Amino acid sequence: MKLVTAILKPFKLDDVRDALSEVGIRGMTVTEVKGFGRQKGHTELYRGAEYVVDFVPKIKIEIGVREDLLDQVLEAITSAAHTGKIGDGKIFVQNIDQVLRIRTGEIDEDAL
Amino acid sequence: MKLVTAILKPFKLDDVRDALSEVGIRGMTVTEVKGFGRQKGHTELYRGAEYVVDFVPKIKIEIGVREDLLDQVLEAITSAAHTGKIGDGKIFVQNIDQVLRIRTGEIDEDAL
Amino acid sequence: MKLVTAILKPFKLDDVRDALSEVGIRGMTVTEVKGFGRQKGHTELYRGAEYVVDFVPKIKIEIGVREDLLDQVLEAITSAAHTGKIGDGKIFVQNIDQVLRIRTGEIDEDAL
Amino acid sequence: MILSIQLRTKFQSLRSLSALVFFTAIAWSPASLAAPPDSGDTAWVLTSTALVLFMAIPALALFYGGLVRVKNVLSLLMHCFVIVCAASILWFIAGYSLVFTDGGSQQAWIGGFSRIFLRGLTAQSQSGKLPEAVFIMFQLTFAAITPALIVGAFAERMRFSAMLLFSMGWLLLAYVPVAHWVWGNGWLMQLGVLDFAGGIVVHVNAGVASLVAALVIGRRQGFPQKPMPPHSLVLAYTGAAMLWVGWFGFNAGSALAANGSAAMAMLTTHLAAASGALVWMAIEWVKFGKPSVLGIATGMVAGLGTITAAAGYVGPAAAVGIGSVAGASCFWATQYIKNILHVDDSLDVFSVHGVGGTVGSLLTGILVASQFGGVGLAEGATIGSQLMVQALAIVVTALWSGLVTLGLLKLVDRLVGLRVNAEEETEGLDIVFHEERGYNL
C-alpha cells in the first residue's frame, strides 16, 4: 500500500475530491498547510510597515491507496489540480507497511 | 523505527494519550485535520442556503516508535480510540530511516 | 529521495528557512502542530479552575530532498533550530518512492 | 389629475403631522427661531446621532463582515467605513443643502443651495426646536448608512474604486432627491406620504438598488452550487445585536424630540424587531427542523426595517403585527430570490430591506388610523387615499432608485470596471485591494 501526499492550491480541493471519487477513492485526510516554494506570497502593509508574507496557503491531502490504484490516483490528482500556473503543487508517494481500521480491527487493504 | 500515524475522533485524544503513556510513549505530535470517509458530515443552513459540510473534524497523531514497541502501541491506540461507530479512524505504519534529536544530536532510538 | 520531517519551536522557523535556503532548498511545507513530549506546557487558571495545557505549540516542516543533499539539510536544520533547551524538537527521515510536480508533470528529482 | 388636487389639500393637513418635524424651518419659517432649543430634545437627538453612526460602523460592518468568507471580511468593513467618511463629506458639501433647504421654484423636486458647504451655520442656528447642527448630524448618519446597506448585494466581487464611485453617485442621485421628496418638503411630503424614519427613503430605496446591482454585477463564482457559509456568525451576531440597539436612535430619534412620540417609536420598534425575529425562527423551526442564529437575527432586521416607516405612527399591537408580517414576508422573499430566481443578492439586502420597507410603508398607511391604535390619519385622508399615496411613493422611489443604479453601474463599469476577475475573486478582495488579512491568528 502506498501513501499519496499531495500539496494543492486550496480552491482545487473540491475538484480533486471529485476526481478521486471517480476512481473509487472514498477516504482521505486533509490538512491546511503553508507552502514555501517558487510561488511567491504577497506583501502586506501596516501603517507603512512592510510585511512580506512569503508563504502561500496550501492544502495537503493524504490518501492511503492500494498499489493497483496508484497510477489512477496520481493521474486523477494531477489532472484535477492542474492550472499550469506556478504553485500547482507536488505529489509524494511513500510506502505504507501496515494499515488498521480502528472500528473493526480490519487490516491492510481491507482497512482502506 | 516506525512512524505510526493515527486518525482519531477528536474527543478520543485524551484517552489515547493516556493509553500510550501506559505503554511508555512520552512524545507525539498532533495535528488538527479534516477527514473524508464513510462517516458523513452534517448540513448547515444559512437563510435557507444549504451547505453540506462533507468533512469531519479529526485529530492526527504521529508517533515515532521503536520497532519492539510497535504492537503495544497499535493495541493501545486501537482499544482507546474504539467506539465501534463509523469514523473511528485508521492507523498507518511506515518505516523511518533515521531520527535525530535537535537538542542533543542523539540519533535513532536514543532520539525518540 | 527522502522526506525530512522536522518538529521545531515556532520562533525558530525563520532561522531554519534561512539555513535551508543556504544549502539550496527552495521548497517546503509547513504545518502548525501541537507537540507532546518532555517539554511541559503551562497551566491556565479560569476563575480558579485549573487547566493544564499539556501540549506545546510546534511547527512541523516537511521537505522532499535529493539524497545527496540529505546530510547538509539535516545539519542546517539542526544547527539553526538548536537552543539547547528541552523541546527543541526532532527530525525524522523517511524514504520517498516517487515525486511529481503537478504543474509540469516532471517526476522525481526534477520535481523537487 | 387627482394627484395634483390631493397635493394642495394634503399640504394643509400635513402640518399637523409629526412628519413635519423632519422639515427644517430655515429660510421659510423664521418664526420657529424664536424659542431656544430644548436641552432634553437636543440631548436625545445627540444621543440618537451617536446611535445611528453606531449602526453604520461598527454594527452594519460587522454584520456584513461576519456573513462573508474570511478572505473578504476586510473588504466589507472597508466599504462601510469609506462610505461613512465620503458620505459625510458629501453631506457637508451639498447633500444637506439639497435635501433640507428651500429649493425655491424647484422645491417639489430638490432643495436649494443656501447651506452649500454648510455656510452660515453657527452654534446658534436652529432647526425647529433643535440646534441646526445636530439636525444636520442626525440626518448625515442616515445619508451615510443608506448606501452602506447596498454593499451587501454585491459583496465579494466588486472592485473597490467602483464601489466608491457608485456609492457616492447613488447618494447624490438617488438618496438626496428621494429624501428631499419625502422629508424635505418635496412633492411626496406635500402629498402627505408617511415615512417616519425611512421605510421608503432608506429601505425601499437601498433595497431596490441592491436588487438591480446584484443583477448587473452578476453572481459570485460558484453561486448557487458552492456553499459560502458565513466566516463568523459570532461577528455577524455582534453586528446584528448592535443594529438593534442603534435602531432605537434611528427610529425614536426621528421624533426629533424626547417626548411621548419618541417613546412610542422606541416601543413599536422594539416590539416589531422581537416579533420579526420570533416569526422567522418559528418558520425555520417548522420548515427546516432547527432554528438558527442567522435566522433569528435576520428576522429581527426584517422587523426593524419594516417598522421604520411606521414607528411613530402606530401603536404597540400594530407593531407586533407589522413585525410578524415582516418576519414571514422577508423569509419568503429570501427563499424566492435566492433559491428560485437564483439571484445572488449576496447578503439578501433586497429581500430584507426592500421587501420589508415596502410592506412596512404600505402597512403604515393602514395602521396609522386611530381605529388601529395609530396616531390618526391626516385631516381629509382616508385609509384608501393614504394607501394610494404610500404606494405611489414606493413605486416612484423604486423606479427612480432602480434606474439611477442601473445607469450608474453601467457608467462606473466603463470608467474603472465593476467586477474583479476570476483570479482576484478566488484570492479574495482583502489581499487584492487592501493588502491585508482579517486575522493572523
Next chain:
Amino acid sequence: MILSIQLRTKFQSLRSLSALVFFTAIAWSPASLAAPPDSGDTAWVLTSTALVLFMAIPALALFYGGLVRVKNVLSLLMHCFVIVCAASILWFIAGYSLVFTDGGSQQAWIGGFSRIFLRGLTAQSQSGKLPEAVFIMFQLTFAAITPALIVGAFAERMRFSAMLLFSMGWLLLAYVPVAHWVWGNGWLMQLGVLDFAGGIVVHVNAGVASLVAALVIGRRQGFPQKPMPPHSLVLAYTGAAMLWVGWFGFNAGSALAANGSAAMAMLTTHLAAASGALVWMAIEWVKFGKPSVLGIATGMVAGLGTITAAAGYVGPAAAVGIGSVAGASCFWATQYIKNILHVDDSLDVFSVHGVGGTVGSLLTGILVASQFGGVGLAEGATIGSQLMVQALAIVVTALWSGLVTLGLLKLVDRLVGLRVNAEEETEGLDIVFHEERGYNL
C-alpha cells in the same frame, strides 16, 4: 404581627423615597398626569433603555459566549437573543400589566390587567414624569435580561426548547411577581424594602434560580476533572466591558430622571465596579501569583451586581466599600461552589449575581443611613429594622425563585426533556440545535 404594623407605617414614609419613582401612577394617582413629561428625563430614560438592551445583547451574550467552548458559542448567543425577543412579547402581552398596574384587592401580591396587550396606551400616556411608553420599554429591558442571566448556569447542556420554555415560565412566575412586590407597590415595597435597580428583583432572583438549575440539570460531562477553558477571552472581555457601560443605564436609569440621583447612581455604580475588579485582581495576584483578565472582569461584574440594590441610596465612599466586599465575597463563593462543592454552575451565575445581590441588598440597609453618606433611612426606620426588611425580601425572593425554578424544570423535563444526550453534548449544541458553527475561518 410586627410586619403588618410596619407595613402601615412604612407605606407613609416610603413616599419620600426615590424607590417610589419606580411605581407608575396610572389608575391610582391621576394628579401626576397634569405635568407634561420632562424632556431631559425622557431623554435619559430613552438612552438608558438602549443601554440596558445593549447589556442583554450583545454584551451578556458575548460575555457568556466567549466563556464556553467553541462548539457551544452560538447556543449561548441564541439563548440570550431568543429570551430578549420572547420576553419582550410576554411583557407586551401581560408582564408589564401584572407588575405595574393596580392589582386592586390583590395588589399586595400581583398587579392588574388594565394594560394587558398594552391596551389603551398612547403617546400621551404618562407614568410619573415620563411618557408611559418609555417606562414600559425601560422595564421591559430588565425583564428581558434577568432570565438571560440564568442561562450561564446550565450552559453547554440544556436542550433549546427546554431553555425557552423554562425561561418564559420563570419570567412569568418568578420575575413578574417579585418585581411587583418590590417595585409595583406590592407587599415588599409597602414594607419599605430598598432595591434601587434590582439587587433583589434581578440578581438574587436570577442567582438563586441559577444554583437550583445547575443542581437539577447536573454537571457537564467531565466536570470538574476536564478543563473547559473559555474559547475566546477576547469575546468575553468585549462583552464584559460592554456590560459595564450598559450598567450605567441599568442603575443610573433607574432614577427615572436626569438629576442628581441619577448622577450619584452612576458614580457609585462605577466606583463599585472598579473596586470589585481591583479586589478580585489583588486576591488572584496574591493567591495564584498572576492576575487574570477573566478575574478582573468577573470582579467588575460582581461589583456591579452588588451595587445594584444600593446605587442611588449610598455615597461614593460606601460604593467603594460595597465594591470591595463584592470582589472578595464573590471570589470566595466562586471557589467554594466550584472547587469544594463541585456544583457545575457553569458560568458562576450564583456566585457572582446571587451572592453579590444578597450582600449588596443587605449592605444597602446599612449604608443608606445618612451617617454613612447615604440618602437617609425612611422616617421611622432604623438600620436594624431596615436590615430586617432587606433580609426578609432576600429570603422570600430566594425561596420563591428556587421553588419556581425547581417546579418548572421538573415540568419542562417531562414535556421536552431538559438535557441533551452524551453524544450531542460531545458534538456541541451549535450543530445539534442550530446547524451552524460559530466560525468558519
Next chain:
Amino acid sequence: MILSIQLRTKFQSLRSLSALVFFTAIAWSPASLAAPPDSGDTAWVLTSTALVLFMAIPALALFYGGLVRVKNVLSLLMHCFVIVCAASILWFIAGYSLVFTDGGSQQAWIGGFSRIFLRGLTAQSQSGKLPEAVFIMFQLTFAAITPALIVGAFAERMRFSAMLLFSMGWLLLAYVPVAHWVWGNGWLMQLGVLDFAGGIVVHVNAGVASLVAALVIGRRQGFPQKPMPPHSLVLAYTGAAMLWVGWFGFNAGSALAANGSAAMAMLTTHLAAASGALVWMAIEWVKFGKPSVLGIATGMVAGLGTITAAAGYVGPAAAVGIGSVAGASCFWATQYIKNILHVDDSLDVFSVHGVGGTVGSLLTGILVASQFGGVGLAEGATIGSQLMVQALAIVVTALWSGLVTLGLLKLVDRLVGLRVNAEEETEGLDIVFHEERGYNL
C-alpha cells in the same frame, strides 16, 4: 513679563468662553448653586460619560488588542481594564479634588483638598448647571482613558506591575497637574489657553509620554526587520469604529450641556474624523497603490485627536481642514518615526495623538477666529497672541509630561523592572503575566 499682563486681561475675557464651563464652581462661586440642574444637560453629560467609558473599554482596548500579535492580545486588554479601574479609584481619592477644587494660594499650579475621597458630595451638590456627581464622572473617564492611550507605545514588552505603577504615577504627576492648569482654573486657563476637550491635556500629554516611554523601554525583539502584523484587523476595526462613536461623548460632551455648542462640537468632530480618514486613505492609495483598513482607521483617529482641542470653537469648514491636515501630518509622522528613526512606538501613539494633538491645538488658536467661522477670540486676544498661548501650553505640557515619564520609568525600573526578558517576550505576555490565552478555538 508680557505673559503676566496677559494673565490678568485674559482672566476677565475668558469668562465669556465656553472653556469656562469646565471649571466647577464649588467653593468660589456659590451663586451658580441657585439654579437647579438642567435635566437635558444632565442627560447629555450622563450619556457622554457612558460614551467615554465606552471609548476606554472596550473601544481602545479592542483597537490596541487587535493590533498586536495574538500572544499579547490579553495583555493589552488587561492594561486598559486595570487602568480604568485604578484611575477611577485614584480620581475618587484625590484626582478630582486636585484638578477641580480651589487650590487657594497654589491655585495656579494645583487644586485643593476639599473633595478628597469625594467627601461632602451629595446628590444635591452642583457644579455649574450640572449635578456635581456627573461632572466628576465625566471627568473621571478622561482621567481613565488618557494613561490607557500610552500603553500602545510600550506594547508587547512591559511587565504588568511596571505598567500599573507607571500609569498611576503618571496620572497623578502628569495628568492631574496639566488638567488643573488648563481646565481647573490653573495658570494656563488664566492665560486663556483654548482646549475644548483635551487636545493638550489628553493628546499632547499622552503622546509625548508615549514617545519617551518607547525610547526608554527600547524596541521589541526583531523590530524593525521582523514583521509584526496585527493579529486581528477585525478586532482593531471594531475598536476604531467604537472610538469614533465614543468620541462624540468626549468632544460634544465637553460642552457640558445639550445645546448648540455641543451640537457643533459633534459636527466638527465627525467631519474631522471623516476628512482625516479620507486623506490618509488617499495618501496610501497614491503612495502604496492600495488603501488599507488600518490606514483609513488610523486617519480617522488622527482626525479625532486633532479636532479635540478645537471641537466647540470652530466651524464645519474649519473642521474639514483640520481633519485633512491631521490625516497628512500624522501619516507623515508615522512614516518618519517608524521607518526613518526606527523608534518602536509600537502602536504609533506619538505619531497619531502627540502630533495630532499638537497640530490641532495650534490650529485652534487660528480657526477659533470668527473670520474663519469660529466662535471668536476672547476679548483682547489676537490670532497671534492666542497662538503664542497655545504654543506655550503645548511646549510646557510636552516638557512636563516628558520629564515625568522619564523619571517615573527610571524609578519603576528600579522597583520592579520595566521590561520582560527575551524568553518571556518570545512566549508572549498573555501566558507570562496572566496565564491565559486569547483564543482556544
